[in-house]
Each structure stands twice: as structure tokens, then as C-alpha cells.
Amino acid sequence: MSKPILIIFICSIFYLLSFDTDSETAQACQHAHLADYVSNADSAPTNIFPSIPESLYDSIFNKNQDFISRGFDFPVGKPDALDYYKAQQFGENNHLGEDWNGKGGGNTDLGDPVYTCADGLVTFTEDVCCGWGNVVRIIHKLPNHPKYKYVETVYAHMHHIDVKVGDLVKRGDQIGAIGTANGRYSAHLHFEMRDFINMSLGPGYSEDHFGYLKPTDFIEQNRP
Numbered sequence: 001m002s003k004p005i006l007i008i009f010i011c012s013i014f015y016l017l018s019f020d021t022d023s024e025t026a027q028a029c030q031h032a033h034l035a036d037y038v039s040n041a042d043s044a045p046t047n048i049f050p051s052i053p054e055s056l057y058d059s060i061f062n063k064n065q066d067f068i069s070r071g072f073d074f075p076v077g078k079p080d081a082l083d084y085y086k087a088q089q090f091g092e093n094n095h096l097g098e099d100w101n102g103k104g105g106g107n108t109d110l111g112d113p114v115y116t117c118a119d120g121l122v123t124f125t126e127d128v129c130c131g132w133g134n135v136v137r138i139i140h141k142l143p144n145h146p147k148y149k150y151v152e153t154v155y156a157h158m159h160h161i162d163v164k165v166g167d168l169v170k171r172g173d174q175i176g177a178i179g180t181a182n183g184r185y186s187a188h189l190h191f192e193m194r195d196f197i198n199m200s201l202g203p204g205y206s207e208d209h210f211g212y213l214k215p216t217d218f219i220e221q222n223r224p
Contacts, residue, residue, distance in 0.1 A: 048201035050123035050137055051165045057150060060121055060168075061141045067168040069118040069140040071224025074216075075155060075191050076100045078115050078172055087188060090214045094205045097154065097192035098215050102178075110187035113174045114155055117219060122167040122175070123152075128201060133181030134158040138169065139197060145222070147195075151213065154192040154201070157181040171224070193218050 052060075061068055074081035081100070088099040102109030116138055124137035136155045142148050159179030163169060180187050190204065196211025 048124075048126070048128055048135075050139075050198050052121065052123045052139075054150075054198050057121070057139060057141065064168055067119045067121065067141075067170070068143050069120060069171075070143070071171065072118045072140075072219040072222045073115070073171055073224065074100075074219060075115050075117045075153070076109075076112065076178070076189055077102075078113070084109075086216070090212075090216075091209070094207050096202065096204055096206055096209065096212050097156075097190050100178075100189040100191060101187075107180070107187040109178050110180065111159055112178045114158055114176045114178055114189055115172050116169045116175050117153055118171045120153070120169055122163045122165055122169060123198075125161050125163060125165055127182075128156075131181055131184055131204070132156050132201065133179055133184065134161050134176060135201065136161055136163060136175050137201075138175075142222075150197050151218070152194040152197040153215075154190075154194070156190040156192075156204075157185060157188065159187075191215055 073079060074084070077084040077100075083103050084100050085103060086098050087101040088095050090096070090098050102112060114136075118138075118140045120138040120140040122136060123139050124135065126135055127133065128135050133156060136158065138153050138155075140151050140153065142151065155175065157179050158176040161176045163173075163175045169175065178187050178189050193213040193215040194211050195213050199211055
């Protein structure tokens, strides 16, 4: 191999090695940035389940038949969501529930009562991470519904919780107060209804609506 060709060959190797090193360095920096972002980002609490297993529901309601649901009402502004409006509808922006706000806007409804929308059994009461705040989940047994034996309601972002797991509640009982999810949002109630009971708490937003009901439609169709 002639000397000029050898020099060109050696230079080419150094160039390629330098390119690969720079590329690896750039990728490492990018991965470090993404890892930093992910470590500081919110993650949906995918493993948050009710504390009372479904296998016990029949027995509990059979022994406490006064707490079988016989009609639904709205969870705020008793009666009939008086002086409240839906700031975000079910399905809007892939929202899996309804956001209820007082008509005064802002934090004017902070601390207002949150009511159970029907008779039922409290199965979950926790302060949950990632934007959920204080959450209550309640199971409702429907004695004569043509489609559902049980449905579940979820009340989130609350300022405080006034019930505990295992409590039996009547429609209109106060279970907590409207909050901000520990200062994350302006005050409002995030409210969900589910026909697939005892799912994980989930993300709050999803293109997949399986297992979720439109709360207002269900309530209007199942009034006392």
C-alpha cells in the first residue's frame, strides 16, 4: 500500500471512530435527559384497587338490604346539582369522568360538600399520587336493573374524606369536600361511574372507554 493511500486510510478510521464516539455521547446525553424527564413526570397509578373484594359484596348487601341502591342523584349541589356545572364532560379530551365546578368559578367551591350519589358500600379511601388527591370509591348494588348488578362511583381531588372503608352510606350522605388534589388544580370534583367494577384506579383520561359509564346519562336514567 502506498504511503498516501495509507495516510488516507488511517485518517478515515480516526474519522469514523470520532463520529461513533460523538454519536454515542449524544445518545447518552439524550437518554439521560429522557430519564430525568421520566423520573420527574407523573405516572398513572395503575395498581390502585378497592380494599374489599367483590366476592364479599353479595353477603354484605344481603345482610344490609337498606343500603341497596334505589335511585341516583348528583354528587354535588344537592338536590340536582344546584348551582353547579360540568366544566369537562365525559369523553371530552378522552376524559373518563365529569368535572363538576361551582358556578362561581375558581376556588369558590373549595370545601363544598361531596355526596354519595346512591346507597352503597365504601371500598376505597386514599390520598393517591399523580394528580388524583383524596379519592373515595363506592359500590352500588342495583336490585332490578336490566343490565347491571353492580356499578361503582369514584370521587376524586377532594379536600378531605369523611368516610372509611367498610362504611355503608345512603344517597345524599356527605363523604368529603371538594378540593384541589393537594393544590394541583383549581377546586372541582372529578366524578366517574363504572360498570366494570374494581378496576385499577386508572389514568383519568383514555381513548378506551371500556368499563366506564357517562355519569349524567346514567343518573338521569336511574333517578329515585
